[in-house]
Amino acid sequence: xxxxxxxxxxxxxxxxxxxxxxxxxxxxxxxxxxxxxxxxxxxxxxxxxxxxxxxxxxxxxxxxxxxxxxxxxxxxxxxxxxxxxxxxxxxxxxxxxxxxxxxxxxxxxxxxxxxxxxxxxxxxxxxxxxxxxxxxxxxxxxxxxxxxxxxxxxxxxxxxxxxxxxxxxxxxxxxxxxxxxxxxxxxxxxxxxxxxxxxxxxxxxxxxxxxxxxxxxxxxxxxxxxxxxxxxxx
Numbered sequence: 315x316x317x318x319x320x321x322x323x324x325x326x327x328x329x330x331x332x333x334x335x336x337x338x339x340x341x342x343x344x345x346x347x348x349x350x351x352x353x354x355x356x357x358x359x360x361x362x363x364x365x366x367x368x369x370x371x372x373x374x375x376x377x378x379x380x381x382x383x384x385x386x387x388x389x390x391x392x393x394x395x396x397x398x399x400x401x402x403x404x405x406x407x408x409x410x411x412x413x414x415x416x417x418x419x420x421x422x423x424x425x426x427x428x429x430x431x432x433x434x435x436x437x438x439x440x441x442x443x444x445x446x447x448x449x450x451x452x453x454x455x456x457x458x459x460x461x462x463x464x465x466x467x468x469x470x471x472x473x474x475x476x477x478x479x480x481x482x483x484x485x486x487x488x489x490x491x492x493x494x495x496x497x498x499x500x501x502x503x504x505x506x507x508x509x510x511x512x513x514x515x516x517x518x519x520x521x522x523x524x525x526x527x528x529x530x531x532x533x534x535x536x537x538x539x540x541x542x543x544x545x546x547x548x
Contacts, residue, residue, distance in 0.1 A: 325378035353522035356531035404472030462493030
């Protein structure tokens, strides 16, 4: 078993052809250790979200390789990618992507639908919502929840199948400072207490300071990297 949760090798992504071609990623190499908590930062257009989407199997690279643990992501047929996304990766997005007609509990259970909603999975969903501070919100629909509560439902959903890696794209981008701090505190707990490996794209240096490592992208390349101090969430 590899020591890396994520291993990216010479990853390149080019959109378009000829004179209009745009190189979003330019031979990126990156390793994230198991139990790592990594922030990815950079200006708009630097390739942050593209990198995250390719690692998670939502997009395909032009060249290069991605492994999650011992599982190769790149080059897989769509049927296999679907299984990798379902079992190896949990996604948390800025805009939550919750179904408006389902309760918080049923939203958390959505990734488990193809596998069957067993009693154990339903109990796990309730336990996750309790951990997110939402034990009294399990039957509320998204419109009945605050933005911070919606993001915590989305985080519980990402954990329902116990993925190896959590990928979060601007998870505090739609939240005020109080709710943003609460979500980052939960990510910290998941990393420190549950051993989850987390890659988090953010534009906010205050969020990045709570990660263990910060990687900076510019023009599709890793331009620098630093260890972070794991500051207390305020």
